[in-house]
Amino acid sequence: MGSEHISFPRRQGQASRQAHADLPDGTFERELGKEGFFGPATMMYHTHPPTGWTSWSGPLRPRAFDLNRIDDHSSSVWDASVILHNSSVIMRRWSLSGKMDYLARNGDGDELLFIHRGSGDLFCDYGHLPVSQGDYVVLPRSTMWRIEATSPIDMLLFECTNGSYRMPEKGMVGRHAVYDAGVLQSPEINEAFLAQQGNDEWHVKIRRSGEISTVVYPFNPLDAVGWQGDLAPVKLNVKDIRPLMSHRYHLPPSAHTTWVGNRFVICTFVPRPFETDPGALKVPFFHNNDDYDEVLFYHDGDFFSRDNIEAGMVTWHPCGFTHGPHPKALQRMFEQPKTMTDEYAVMLDTRDGLKMGEAAASVEVAEYADSWKASGGPLTPPSIPKDAAE
Numbered sequence: 001m002g003s004e005h006i007s008f009p010r011r012q013g014q015a016s017r018q019a020h021a022d023l024p025d026g027t028f029e030r031e032l033g034k035e036g037f038f039g040p041a042t043m044m045y046h047t048h049p050p051t052g053w054t055s056w057s058g059p060l061r062p063r064a065f066d067l068n069r070i071d072d073h074s075s076s077v078w079d080a081s082v083i084l085h086n087s088s089v090i091m092r093r094w095s096l097s098g099k100m101d102y103l104a105r106n107g108d109g110d111e112l113l114f115i116h117r118g119s120g121d122l123f124c125d126y127g128h129l130p131v132s133q134g135d136y137v138v139l140p141r142s143t144m145w146r147i148e149a150t151s152p153i154d155m156l157l158f159e160c161t162n163g164s165y166r167m168p169e170k171g172m173v174g175r176h177a178v179y180d181a182g183v184l185q186s187p188e189i190n191e192a193f194l195a196q197q198g199n200d201e202w203h204v205k206i207r208r209s210g211e212i213s214t215v216v217y218p219f220n221p222l223d224a225v226g227w228q229g230d231l232a233p234v235k236l237n238v239k240d241i242r243p244l245m246s247h248r249y250h251l252p253p254s255a256h257t258t259w260v261g262n263r264f265v266i267c268t269f270v271p272r273p274f275e276t277d278p279g280a281l282k283v284p285f286f287h288n289n290d291d292y293d294e295v296l297f298y299h300d301g302d303f304f305s306r307d308n309i310e311a312g313m314v315t316w317h318p319c320g321f322t323h324g325p326h327p328k329a330l331q332r333m334f335e336q337p338k339t340m341t342d343e344y345a346v347m348l349d350t351r352d353g354l355k356m357g358e359a360a361a362s363v364e365v366a367e368y369a370d371s372w373k374a375s376g377g378p379l380t381p382p383s384i385p386k387d388a389a390e
Contacts, residue, residue, distance in 0.1 A: 031287040037252035064368035082357030100146035107208035118153030127187030163262025248277040267347040286324030301343035
């Protein structure tokens with residue numbers, strides 16, 4: 001039998017007619033939602049910030065990790081530091097200088113590389129692909145690949161365990177929105193690819209069910225001279241993403257979905273204009289995302305909704321508690337000093353709870369849960385500009 005969520009819109013007390021805009025005077029808004037931002041939802045209006053806690057205890061607390069403190073130059077990508085993981089996705093960090101002298105092959109799922117810093121050349125079954133800062137590279141399951149770094153590379157890897165990466169549905173905004181498939185690049189059978197072929201011995205390190213097997217070839221198995229079809233690695237740079245925007249409404253993170261995995265999504269935040277409607281929120285709204293864990297990697301720029309966060313850090317908000325902007329950002333919820341955001345960030349939202357890897361635990365910023373505390377006492381809601389209330 002088919003079924004649908006219980007849904008019966010109601011209104012009680014003081015409430016806005018439009019979510020994330022024209023809040024009742026003296027209130028903070030909190031969204032309670034199901035299925036990320038796609039299911040039934042209610043906007044609650046409070047007289048205190050929903051993150052106005054005084055202390056935290058227990059494992060559910062919000063966490064932050066400074067990945068810059070991880071010294072991970074392991075020779076094998078399969079020894080890369082595990083940050084967070086569950087049965088559907090593994091998030092790892094790896095640094096590479098020089099050349100991989102072996103080929104990697106993931107038999108457990110598609111691999112997504114995100115190049116945080118550095119540049120180089122990726123060689124795989126399909127050919128040669130230059131990579132540089134801000135690139136996503138999707139490697140279909142069992143693709144053989146290696147990288148030659150021309151400048152030291154720091155990257156994140158997201159394994160889509162037992163699944164495939166797909167592009168998000170774009171619905172009413174059309175297939176060319178967010179990023180046009182025409183900007184995706186695939187490897188080429190070019191001079192650089194042909195030049196690396198030869199009869200030297202090569203080892204292929206294959207990961208399957210978490211275990212590594214090694215196959216030895218008396219030649220370079222990246223010896224293709226051509227291919228045709230619709231399965232291949234693709235590259236997308238964050239600067240080729242054109243974000244959805246609304247000048248009258250703060251769009252939820254789901255509007256910035258870049259890749260869809262198996263029970264998780266990866267979103268990208270790139271510079272965009274702030275909302276110009278005086279009554280519209282201009283910071284992320286307080287919300288309970290009670291069906292998803294939310295992870296944010298800060299890649300570059302000025303992270304306007306968070307205090308004391310730098311490029312190369314990660315925040316993890318497990319599902320089940322309210323979160324939202326920090327106190328300084330909250331004071332700018334209706335008026336911003338700039339006309340645009342200036343940030344690049346990668347977001348991982350998982351339908352199933354994540355577990356913390358040892359590497360993340362070693363670089364946790366222990367005081368992060370206290371970062372919502374306002375100095376000088378409880379915050380009062382900023383006033384909506386007069387021209388918005390009239």
